[in-house]
Amino acid sequence: MTSALAMSQPAISEKVPGLKAQLRRAERLRKLKAIALVAPLAIFLMIAFVIPISNMLWRSVDNSEVMQVMPETARLLTEWDGKDLPSEAVFSLFAQELRDSRTGGGLGRIGRRLNYEDPTFRTLLTQTLRVLPATTETTWSETLQSIHPRWSETETWLALQRAAPATTDRYLLAALDLKRGSDGNIERIEENQRVYQQVFVRTLVIAGGVTLICLLMGFPLAYLLATLPTSQSNILMIFVLLPFWTSLLVRTAAWIVLLQSGGLVNTTLMTLGLIESPLQLVFNRIGVFFAMVHILLPFMILPLYSVMKGISPVYQRAATSLGAHPFAAFWQIYVPQTLSGVAAGTILVFIMAIGYYITPALVGGPSDQMVSYFVAYYTNTTNNWGMAAALGTFLLIATLLLYLVYHKLVNQKQLIRN
Amino acid sequence: MSLQPYSSPIERIWYWTFRGFCALVLLFLMIPVLVIIPLSFSSGSFLTYPLPGFSLHWYKTIFSAGPWLDSLKNSLIVAPLATLLAMAFGTLAAVGLNKADFPGKSFILALLISPMIVPLVIVAVGMYFFFAQIGLLNSYAGLVLAHAVLGVPFVVITVNATLQGFDYNQVRAGASLGAHPLRVFFTIVLPQIIPGVASGGLFAFATSFDEVVVALFIASPTERTLPMQMFSGIRENISPAIAAMATIMIILSVLLLLVMEMLRRRSEKMRINR
Amino acid sequence: MNMKNTLLNTRKTALVTGLAIATASLALSAQAMTVISFGGSSGEAMQKAYYAPFVEKTGKTLTPGDYNGEFARIRAMVETGNVGWDVVEVESPELVRGCFEGLFQPIDWAKLGIEDQLIPEAVTECGVGSFVWSTVLAYDADRLEGTPLSWADFWDIETFPGKRGLRRGAKYTLEFALMADGVSSTDVYDVLATEEGVARAFAKLDEIKEHIQWWEAGAQPPQWLVAGDVVMSSSYNGRIAAAQEEGRNLAITWNESLYDLDYWTIIEGSTQVEDAYEFIRFASQADTQAVYSSNIPYGPVNPAAIGALSEAQAKRMPTHAENLIGAIAVNTDFWVDFGEELEQRFNSWATR
Known part of the structure; x- marks a missing residue:
């Protein structure tokens, strides 16, 4: 459209001098108008989408809890050399700021942050606070040390010092099962505590498996739909589109009903005498695969179908008439023409699968949960927002990389042409 | 992929396998949607088959x-x-x-x-x-x-x-x-x-x-x-x-x-x- | 021209209607008090005993909601200053922890004026007791040959084959594991307070890990027992009773059960304090508590309510003398001190 206009430009401007400038101005005006039309949405998404997500990414390095709740203590501790116990000034400021922290949820925030340094720190804080004298006229270093012997250990104060700076890389490292050792070098955490590398691998395995099953099931069906006469394929298409338009939760609930021990699948198999006791089909990996494949299958079938619909049967027929075996003709002539659809469907399904949360949460067991589950878990269940953000950051990076590949391969409109 | 009168037995087998497979995939797609509907008319309070009886009770509940x-x-x-x-x-x-x-x-x-x-x-x-x-x-x-x-x-x-x-x-x-x-x-x-x-x-x-x-x-x-x-x-x-x-x-x-x-x-x- | 006008008009009307609805609903939502419980059959009983009569009596609006005890959500609300909940039902360790961290408003008992009507355990700094519940061993009597009498039997895969349900969390699960390992119910918390004790509990859990189906919501155990997903499960006793009433042959082993109180709290920063007090007062009356306890067998905290219950109903309460034999109280102090550490550890154990 625009290129056609661009080509016609020189021809006109040669004839009428001055028109070139006018045209350029008109073109610029058109561009401005175009930008003005896109701007509202772009600004809207900036505010309601990009900023929130950037904000979340920031939390993966944010370390401001202690700094905000105990600003003076944090300031003094960063200057402390870490060798002997801190000065009386630190003890006294700490005691005051600890007492103040009880209002407005500050104690919860620093307790949580310090618990990452040492899982008993919150208990230490609460035990200390319970018996902290109300007076200000006391030698705080002695008082605190008499309340709990841990206040006379430098390690306790070192933990506080580590939590004092504004940023940290501990969450990003922890999301990869890494940590900083006492010498400051990055090292792997103890074997029995490693969780996330396994979770990332599990996420990729589940997403990959779901994608592969979708392709194996979707390709033949899309082929059938594309080669049947329109009147028949339109009817069969309802079978694909109705589940597609049906709520994800409805379908997930249906799978639980189908797959549970007293569910339809198990009772049918038992009535047929194929099994003696019910199979465990839900709240484990099998259930996750069933439900996820079901939900994502239409996203594989639709792009495949739209590509296959555009493939002329002539070439395949030509190959067969030239003596090629029908299977060879199919494999060597037809399949290569479908590759753009295969790529579109595969990447689309894979992208959607790696971010899945609801379905595994409802039909999976604890060892079937993917990265998204842990992002939600850390946000809602333990308030470890740094960890949630760090895991989310890696998930987002993986998704955006795949999207980039997808963007290069497929035109957007193919996404939901149907 | 159409079946001709002169198709070989292998082609016939392949044709029906293919059709059968597609039918199974379609069944897989539709079954969860269909299976949940009868349960909504159950008179019991658990989502299990067989249904204990027919009732519109649950529609009354949600509305x-x-x-x-x-x-x-x-x-x-x-x-x-x-x-x-x-x-x-x-x-x-x-x-x-x-x-x-x-x-x-x-x-x-x-x-x-x-x-x-x-x-x-x-x-x-x-x-x-x-x-x-x-x-x-x-x-x-x-x-x-x-x-x-x-x-x-x-x-x-x-x-x-x-x-x-x-x-x-x-x-x-x-x-x-x-x-x-x-x-x-x-x-x-x-x-x-x-x-x-x-x-x-x-x-x-x-x-x-x-x-x-x-x-x-x-x-x-x-x-x-x-x-x-x-x-x-x-x-x-x-x-x-x-x-x-x-x-x-x-x-x-x-x-x-x-x-x-x-x-x-x-x-x-x-x-x-x- | 007509088309244009119609279109413009439709748009305008839609927009105006939309805005009107939005404003109206915003105005409405400012008035409603939100009461959060653990939901399920307990929530239904509360609906009958407390919510509906409260609305009817006072003419105030009340929005019920449920959660699974995610303490973190309350913390996040108070810390970010977005308090969407007003009255919340919490378990005792969370009550103590939240009260200390300033997440709950201290209860003004003089203002509430019902202190002398309740059992002493129900009167605390930040919470008003709501009911007494128990976590028991529940099983499907039709499917099981024999009767599991203890958590050791629960762990006995050979005698009682089949899947088991346990709560996905450290609380209760670790206690049960230790009792199954032969720790007497009186020593459980002493053992669990040591590193060896914790390791022993997890080792015991390892033994049957592949046979466990983890539940999160209280409604799941009876659902699974009925559907045949599990043959026995830890469960809140009230949920089992609801299924029993439907004619399902689910049974309860009271031996080695754990009982505790749940509490009503008012979230710090709630704007509905007056209504909240009124609601809590209303929900602590003998007559409303009797309605609640006759709908779900959790013990009332207002002793006057017990008289209103039938003999059969009283027998199903965790507080009934026969049911207390071999049962222990949840050690609140233990879970206040070690709860979060053990929950973290449990979670990384379970996901592996």
């Missing part, structure tokens, strides 16, 4: 005052508003994207589509923190904004696709006859792209009506939407009330599907007529 009806109301407040917002922003942007090339256009397009791609949990956590800071957490306004963000890509894509076949000479003709650009838009452009706008809107509506992840993070029980109620129902109290609501939602999906098909036919007809 009498209570959490189900409240959540349905909430969804019917949030989804249309989010859809309107998405349609307005999305249509304008799609028209702009088609009007001219400008620097960074493909980046902008990628940005506009990205809410569809970014994992919902990330969107949810991001909005949860951000909305908490600006006081939009636990509010209808926050939920509407969030769902509009999620619905916008669908409108952009469908309107964009419709505009690909649009002949801009009509706009020029209108303009040269002295019509105001707005008038040109409403009398010439909009009627032709309305199927695209409407189907984008349907997608946006369906997205909002089915969205649970973001809602779980940013809504309080006051704004509890239908999917949130379904979610806690599935996790908490797997009663046939869920099946009853699911049946209603399946009927809604059938309606959506029909409208979508109508729109598709209409836009195809337009393309052919031109």
